[in-house]
Amino acid sequence: MTKNQTAGVAEESADVVVLGAGVAGLTLANILQAAGIDCVVLERATRAHVETRARAGFLVPNTARVLDRHGLAEGLHRDGRPHGSCEFRTETGSFRLDYSTLGPCEPHTAYPQQNLVTDLLAHYLAAGGRVHFETAADAVHDIDGPRPTVDARDADGRPRRWRARYVAGCDGRHGAARRSLPPGTRRHQRDHGVTWLSLLAEAPPSLDAIGYALHRNGFAGHMTRTPQVTRYYLQYERGTPADAWSEDRIWDELDLRLGAAEHGPLRRGPIFQRGTIDLESDVVETLRHGSLLLAGDAASLLPPAAAKGANVAVLEAELLALALVDDLAHGDPTGLDQYSDRCLVHVWRAQEFSRWMVQLMHAPAGPDGASHFHDSLRRARIESLRTSRSHQDWFAENYVGI
Numbered sequence: 001m002t003k004n005q006t007a008g009v010a011e012e013s014a015d016v017v018v019l020g021a022g023v024a025g026l027t028l029a030n031i032l033q034a035a036g037i038d039c040v041v042l043e044r045a046t047r048a049h050v051e052t053r054a055r056a057g058f059l060v061p062n063t064a065r066v067l068d069r070h071g072l073a074e075g076l077h078r079d080g081r082p083h084g085s086c087e088f089r090t091e092t093g094s095f096r097l098d099y100s101t102l103g104p105c106e107p108h109t110a111y112p113q114q115n116l117v118t119d120l121l122a123h124y125l126a127a128g129g130r131v132h133f134e135t136a137a138d139a140v141h142d143i144d145g146p147r148p149t150v151d152a153r154d155a156d157g158r159p160r161r162w163r164a165r166y167v168a169g170c171d172g173r174h175g176a177a178r179r180s181l182p183p184g185t186r187r188h189q190r191d192h193g194v195t196w197l198s199l200l201a202e203a204p205p206s207l208d209a210i211g212y213a214l215h216r217n218g219f220a221g222h223m224t225r226t227p228q229v230t231r232y233y234l235q236y237e238r239g240t241p242a243d244a245w246s247e248d249r250i251w252d253e254l255d256l257r258l259g260a261a262e263h264g265p266l267r268r269g270p271i272f273q274r275g276t277i278d279l280e281s282d283v284v285e286t287l288r289h290g291s292l293l294l295a296g297d298a299a300s301l302l303p304p305a306a307a308k309g310a311n312v313a314v315l316e317a318e319l320l321a322l323a324l325v326d327d328l329a330h331g332d333p334t335g336l337d338q339y340s341d342r343c344l345v346h347v348w349r350a351q352e353f354s355r356w357m358v359q360l361m362h363a364p365a366g367p368d369g370a371s372h373f374h375d376s377l378r379r380a381r382i383e384s385l386r387t388s389r390s391h392q393d394w395f396a397e398n399y400v401g402i
Contacts, residue, residue, distance in 0.1 A: 013163040014040040014130075015328055017150050018170060019137050019177050021050050023113060024296030024313035025170035026120035031070050031321035033129045037328055040162065041129070042152055044136040044171075051121065054200055054273060055113040057225045058083065058210075058307040061106040062402045063314045070318075075119040080111035083224065085209035086399075088382060089259050091216065095386045096209060102389075103396030112225050113310055135160070137176035140167050143290040150176070166291050166324060169298040170317070173282055177298045181289055192279040192303055192355070194219075194362045197236040199250065203269030205230045206258075212361060213258045214378065219361045220257035222266075223307075230267075233304075235362065242274045279303035279358060281351050287316075287340040295320050300347045305357040308350040311402050316343050346402055353398040360385075 016032055018025045021043035032039045043050060059076070067073035084100025084107035100107035125131065134155035141149045150162040169177020196219075204227060211222030218235030225231050232254055245253075251268050260266055282301035287294045296313035319342055323335025360381055364374050384391045 009159045009161050011161045011163065012040075014038050015165045016040075016168060016324060017042065017162045017164040017166075018168045019140075019150070019175060020169070020171035020296065020298070021045075021117070021121065021131055021133070022170060022172075022296060022313070023117060023120070023310050024298075024317045025168070026117060026124055027066070027070075027072070027314050027317035028168055028170065028295065028321045029129055029131075030072055030120060030124050030127070031318065032324060033124060033127050034070065035321075035325045035329060037325060039129070041124075041131040042135045042137050042150065042162070043131060043133050045133065047121070047131075047133045050133070051118045052114055053117070054225075056304070056307050056310045057110055057112045057223065057231065058108040059111055059116075060108060060308075060311045060400050060402050061104075063311045064109055066314050066318045072120060072123055075115060076109060076111050079115065080109040081224075082107040083110045083210070084108070087207060087209040087211050088385070089211065089213040089263070090379075090382060091214075091259075092379075094259070094263070097385070097392060097395065099392075099396040099399055103393040104400065105396075106400045108307075108400060110224050110226075112229075116310075137171065139176055140169070140180035140292055143167070143180065143182075143292040146291070148291045152176075164291070165328065166293065168320060168324075169292060169294045170296045170313075172297045173301050175298055177292060177294055178284070180292065181284070185289070186285040188281075188283045188285065190281040190355075192281070192358045192362075193364075194279040194303075194358060195236045195238040195240075196221075196277045196279065196304070197234040197242060197245070197250075198273075198275050198277050199232040199234070199271050200225070200273040201230050201232060201269050201271050202228065203230050203267045204228060206264075206266040211258060214361060214382070215257040217253065217257055220254055221361075222258060236276060238278065240276070242276045247271050277304060279305065281355065283344075283347055283351065285340070285344065287343055288336065293320055293336070293339060295343075299343065300351070302350055303354050303358055305361065306350070306354040306399070308354055308402065312346060312350050315346055315402055319343060349398075350402060353401075356398075 016039040018041045087096045137152045205224040213220040221233035223231040295316040302309045326332040
């Protein structure tokens, strides 16, 4: 690392500047740090925000294997819980799939994403890693040359400039990395026309399975986070504020859609976090632009219907880290040359299955809307999933695959 001053701007350097201290950025930084690669992480939020930001909570087997390979799975093994069943509820009946006994016969691990981020951050800092919190990256420059720069501002608004060999954009779809992509970059977007009210309740899980409810009022979902906290989703009218419904109304609607009258009441508790999510897909091609490389939500946004986002991010982070090590430590650029193509195979597979889940759980948006034809197609999909072993094996393979 070097420091100097240029025209009043504090200037520093690292071989790799990582933008974003989320799952992708911290997985990448840990692997680079362990390999002796000089790197720094720039994060616009506070450390407290990063460590408490609740997102996904279901990790696929490949994610656990990546964390294991790099010595990053201690918290996962200590506090994560295997999860291998999901239950589908409709107004005409319900059934359960023990997907850990189907297809590849592998479960998820239930482990809140904020816990994983906290683990990754602690491991990185303990190994001497550098993170600058409350440092907002504004733009990445000179990505076609050998020494790109990142213009940023620290917590006091003072300008800073970082010089690097490579910049890893792991700062989300609205971050500096995406804003710095060259004109003509291909970006594939799809709005699935569905909005969810996302809820965290201080209440024990009411099912010992992931719950998917298909109801005339709309979708409802039940996902375990910890023995004391449960994630719920409700399909919600787009544009409605997240705080428009009272807690009683929310619980009553969850009871209705999840069939509490038939299956038993839900365990209620205070709702301590709520927000709305518009289900969208967004993919950038390519993921490499000279010395700027994308991973995580900066590379592709996935709808949460299949819980693939964090898992794809970890896969991308490992591929990118190993490619950077090969290039910087061994002079072999092959991995970086292949990085985008290798990742996009997984990205599009995850997008396809996520879209399938969206179509399974929701009536079509737009002029098609709810209709007898589309409702009948959805019932046919559910019936096939209930009765066909080959369909169940396909579901299990894609549900835990990446």
